[in-house]
Structure formats: C-alpha cells, structure tokens
Amino acid sequence: MKHLTDKKEFDFRILKTIPIFSELPDSRLEALFEKLKRNELKRNTCIFLEGEPGKEFFIVAKGKVKIFLSSPEGREVTLTFLEPPQFFGELSLLDDLPRSASARTVGSSILYSLRKESFQNFLTEYPQAALRILKTTTEMVRRLTEQVHSLVFKDVQGRVAKKILDLSKKQIGIKFTHQELANMIGSARETVSRVILNLEEKRVLKINRDGIQILQIHELEKLL
Amino acid sequence: MKHLTDKKEFDFRILKTIPIFSELPDSRLEALFEKLKRNELKRNTCIFLEGEPGKEFFIVAKGKVKIFLSSPEGREVTLTFLEPPQFFGELSLLDDLPRSASARTVGSSILYSLRKESFQNFLTEYPQAALRILKTTTEMVRRLTEQVHSLVFKDVQGRVAKKILDLSKKQIGIKFTHQELANMIGSARETVSRVILNLEEKRVLKINRDGIQILQIHELEKLL
DNA sequence: GCGAAGTTGTGATTTAAATCACTTTTTAAA
DNA sequence: TTTAAAAAGTGATTTAAATCACAACTTCGC
Incomplete structure (x- = not known):
C-alpha cells in the first residue's frame, strides 16, 4: 500500500x-x-x-x-x-x-x-x-x-416541527436556510419563515449563529 | 408431493x-x-x-x-x-x-x-x-x-391524470371508487369527483361499468 | 470595511382545494 | 324487488398556504 x-x-x-x-x-x-x-x-x-x-x-x-x-x-x-x-x-x-x-x-x-x-x-x-x-x-x-x-397528513407547521425534531436527533444546531428547510418539507420559503418566527415567539425554538436550537422539545412534539 | x-x-x-x-x-x-x-x-x-x-x-x-x-x-x-x-x-x-x-x-x-x-x-x-x-x-x-x-409538484388534476395513466399501463379498465382514487393521490373525494367529471366532459375519459376508459391519452399526458 | 449577494421579515392578495351539507344515483343484499 | 348501504354529484363556504412585492438585515469575498 x-x-x-x-x-x-x-x-x-x-x-x-x-x-x-x-x-x-x-x-x-x-x-x-x-x-x-x-x-x-x-x-x-x-x-x-x-x-x-x-x-x-x-x-x-x-x-x-x-x-x-x-x-x-x-x-x-x-x-x-x-x-x-x-x-x-x-x-x-x-x-x-x-x-x-x-x-x-x-x-x-x-x-x-x-x-x-x-x-x-x-x-x-x-x-x-x-x-x-x-x-x-x-x-x-x-x-x-x-x-x-x-405531505399528506400534516400542515406546514407540523412538517417543520417534525423536520426540526428529526434533524436534531442527527446533529446539534440545525443550520439550514429557510429556503432549504422549505425544500425539505415541500413548502414555500415565506411560509416556513412565518412558522419558525412563530415558534421563536412562543419560545419553543431559539435562533443563534449555530442555527436552530430547540428550547421546548415537548411543545414541538405536540405539533406533530 | x-x-x-x-x-x-x-x-x-x-x-x-x-x-x-x-x-x-x-x-x-x-x-x-x-x-x-x-x-x-x-x-x-x-x-x-x-x-x-x-x-x-x-x-x-x-x-x-x-x-x-x-x-x-x-x-x-x-x-x-x-x-x-x-x-x-x-x-x-x-x-x-x-x-x-x-x-x-x-x-x-x-x-x-x-x-x-x-x-x-x-x-x-x-x-x-x-x-x-x-x-x-x-x-x-x-x-x-x-x-x-x-404530491409536491402537481395539483390534483395532474395527480389524477398521472394515476389513471399509470394504472392503465397495468390493467384495462380502471375500476376504483372516487374515494379510493383520492386516497391513492392524497386528495379529497369531492375534488377527485369534480376532476373526473371535468375530464369526462372534455371527452378525455369515459366511464362505463368496467371503470374508467381513456379516450385521449395525449390530452391526459398534457396534464402531467 | 465596503458593496453585492444572499437571507429574512412582512403585508396584501390570490388560489387551490378541503370541508360542509345535501341530493341523487348506483349497487348489492335480504 | 324492495330497501338499505355505498358511491357520486354539486353548490356554498372556509381555509391554509402559495404567490407577489418589497424592505431590512446578514454575510462574505474583495
């Protein structure tokens, strides 16, 4: 060799x-x-x-x-x-x-x-x-x-929640653009932006330079 | 034996x-x-x-x-x-x-x-x-x-058209209820009924006792 | 550190399709 | 063959989410 x-x-x-x-x-x-x-x-x-x-x-x-x-x-x-x-x-x-x-x-x-x-x-x-x-x-x-x-059973909020939960099991800090997140769940960028903003306001998530951080995993699971 | x-x-x-x-x-x-x-x-x-x-x-x-x-x-x-x-x-x-x-x-x-x-x-x-x-x-x-x-790229009409075309390649006479068709494409029964009725009016399909029959395959393919 | 490119935030509008609420028709079972 | 059950037709209404159209931020490569 x-x-x-x-x-x-x-x-x-x-x-x-x-x-x-x-x-x-x-x-x-x-x-x-x-x-x-x-x-x-x-x-x-x-x-x-x-x-x-x-x-x-x-x-x-x-x-x-x-x-x-x-x-x-x-x-x-x-x-x-x-x-x-x-x-x-x-x-x-x-x-x-x-x-x-x-x-x-x-x-x-x-x-x-x-x-x-x-x-x-x-x-x-x-x-x-x-x-x-x-x-x-x-x-x-x-x-x-x-x-x-x-795609068939969940609305955009549910799909975002599921995707974030799934990603969090594989990595710490979920760093994707809203556009990329939208592509992963088959939705539009603006809709994903609004959903994430809403989850941030409800203190379920926090956004920092490392990406999305889950604060209340239980609340996220409720959205599934 | x-x-x-x-x-x-x-x-x-x-x-x-x-x-x-x-x-x-x-x-x-x-x-x-x-x-x-x-x-x-x-x-x-x-x-x-x-x-x-x-x-x-x-x-x-x-x-x-x-x-x-x-x-x-x-x-x-x-x-x-x-x-x-x-x-x-x-x-x-x-x-x-x-x-x-x-x-x-x-x-x-x-x-x-x-x-x-x-x-x-x-x-x-x-x-x-x-x-x-x-x-x-x-x-x-x-x-x-x-x-x-x-699910992500097509509307209900497109999904119905695709499903009918796919089924027609496997069997002659597509005999399914509208509800079943709706389940196959992830839609609602009423919506599927309206789409099929519309395709029938346009003479793209014909419904008889053996199910759906394609009259104008080319028109159906245009909807994909 | 500056400017351009890439992202994100946000209101307003539109749209497709789900849902609701029935009626009518068809099919199958007693 | 009547009748019960299932399927299909259809208008009206509601709804979620896409789309449009910008403004405001971030990043990042020079």
Whole structure:
C-alpha cells in the first residue's frame, strides 16, 4: 500500500469504514480501490440528473451531497443529504432504469465513483454485499414513506416541527436556510419563515449563529 | 408431493412463480413450503398495523392486499396494492424496525406467511434471494419517490391524470371508487369527483361499468 | 470595511382545494 | 324487488398556504 499517496491513503481509510466494503479482505479492497475514480468537486456541482441513465455508483469521501427532485418550473424538493462515509447512485445500477432523482454537491466535496460494470461485478462476487445495500435501500423506503405521510397528513407547521425534531436527533444546531428547510418539507420559503418566527415567539425554538436550537422539545412534539 | 391436497398443490404452483423462490430446487422449496402458514382472510381484514413489530413475511396467493398509511383522524393514503404472486412485509424483518405502513385485504384473500426466523434463515441460506428482494425494494423506492414528486409538484388534476395513466399501463379498465382514487393521490373525494367529471366532459375519459376508459391519452399526458 | 449577494421579515392578495351539507344515483343484499 | 348501504354529484363556504412585492438585515469575498 506504500504506493498510495497520503491523500489516497486518507480516502482508503474512509473506504474501509463503509459497511459494504469493510468486510472485504484488504487485498481485494485494494484491487477495488484501483478501480475507483477520484472526483474533486466544487460546491453546487451537478453529479447526475433525474431521467439520465445511471452509469456510476458514488461514495462520499468528503463534503456533502444533496439528493433532490426538481419540477419543470425550477422548484426543488430535497429527499436527503449524504455525508462520508455514505454512498449513493446504486438504484439505477440495480434495476437499469433512469435516475429517479438528481444529485449535486452542497459543499466542496470528494467523491469516489465506480463504473456500472465494476459495481455489478463486485455484487456478483460478494453477494453478502447485496444484504448491506439492501439495508440502505430499506432506509430509503422508510424515509420516503415518512415523507409521504407528512405531505399528506400534516400542515406546514407540523412538517417543520417534525423536520426540526428529526434533524436534531442527527446533529446539534440545525443550520439550514429557510429556503432549504422549505425544500425539505415541500413548502414555500415565506411560509416556513412565518412558522419558525412563530415558534421563536412562543419560545419553543431559539435562533443563534449555530442555527436552530430547540428550547421546548415537548411543545414541538405536540405539533406533530 | 402426493401428500399435498389439491388446494395446496394449487398454491404450491403459485409459490414457484415467485421470483425469490422459483430458483430453489424443488426439494428445498417443499421444505420451505412446510414452514408456510396458510391464511384465508375475508375482505377488509387487517393484516398488520403501522407501528407494530414485524413478525412475518407474506405472500399473496389469492385476492388483493392494500398497503396504506393512516392519520390519527382516520384518513388514509394508499401506497400500493399487491396481487398474486407478489409478497410483502419483508421491510421490518430486514431492519428490525416497526411496520412503516399498515396492510389489509381488499377482496377475500389467501396469504401464506413465513415467520421472521424462517425468513431470516432462508435469506442466509440463499444469499441470491437478497438480490431478488433488493429488486422489489428498489421498486418501492421508485414508487415512493414518484409519489413525493407528484404530491409536491402537481395539483390534483395532474395527480389524477398521472394515476389513471399509470394504472392503465397495468390493467384495462380502471375500476376504483372516487374515494379510493383520492386516497391513492392524497386528495379529497369531492375534488377527485369534480376532476373526473371535468375530464369526462372534455371527452378525455369515459366511464362505463368496467371503470374508467381513456379516450385521449395525449390530452391526459398534457396534464402531467 | 465596503458593496453585492444572499437571507429574512412582512403585508396584501390570490388560489387551490378541503370541508360542509345535501341530493341523487348506483349497487348489492335480504 | 324492495330497501338499505355505498358511491357520486354539486353548490356554498372556509381555509391554509402559495404567490407577489418589497424592505431590512446578514454575510462574505474583495
């Protein structure tokens, strides 16, 4: 492994933290690593678009990727964000159908990509990997099911409350613009602004430089 | 196989048409079949509820099953319908989380169920099966993604048009009540009635005893 | 530290669609 | 075949939230 640069060495270590790959013997992992293409991308770079044929599988080594849907008028709904050591783009490689959503970097990022054939070879060679991928796919199903649930049954206030609660379980300090929050819940920026302002006035939330902070989690849960 | 009754023989043949099972050698399939419990259910019988722990995997041998979400106020959104030889209920068995949706029979049905441990044993014994299940799970992801897309970007007319077009690709004659159609697209019965009436007046659709018939597919596609 | 770009705050207006409240029609069961 | 139950049609009303149209703040890159 001495031939790897420090940079690559760093990324190689990240690769080992990914559940699908971590089980592979080091020798095999290294061979796979040679097939990966390193992509350094600036922020807001398009990775693929809804409707395109899927050619690659991606692993996030650094930065953040947004998976989203867009309307002809240019509106967007955010489906999810991905950070190291998560991966994405496997769906179209599994079923040979066009991309169901688009992907773009949020911050400047480093991605590793694996071409379709290599990904499929990998899957046939290591069928256990199918089970790991199945795991992330079930997570997608659950996330999307919840999103449908929220969209149909909850008003904007309820959806904002749920989103803030969900985000707070994954990170401290929720730093998103109102526009981004609106995209996550399928609403309009102004409406989200008004809802958040209202929750701030009721001392349920507090906004500071680190983003949104929950003051009364119980009050927020009542809005669900 | 002589010990199987005619009834069971019939269901056994259905079992063989299911992609996950069809690859198994007959001997192994028969052993698995012995572990299956046969359930004859009347129409509108609850199979499981959102939030419950998942204990079984189900195969539809006869009839029709609805997968849906419900709100505290008693409203419902339909996620999908399942017919022979489809299966369902695997999600919670794969990730050990509560049921993400509820299931109930639509017509009187026959289901085969496999207990969690047997399902999991089956998966470890036949890792190729993970790939087949992965296939149906990706279908769920695509269906749900489309549902989110429609809910956020389309108005009720657009959602009705899309649903009718989608259904028409799978069956001739779309026979659902307006209420059911409303549940499928997350809208209200009255609104759906008005939209369909309007499409009928414009000679885009025709309603007869077999349900909805599309007259001008191109007009319907324009509404998407 | 300045100016431009990106965010947020806010009122006014519009709009789609839910809800309500019935009637009429269709379907299925006794 | 009557009648009960389910489904569909329809006007009127209400409502939540999108949209429009700016002003006022923040940030942040030069």
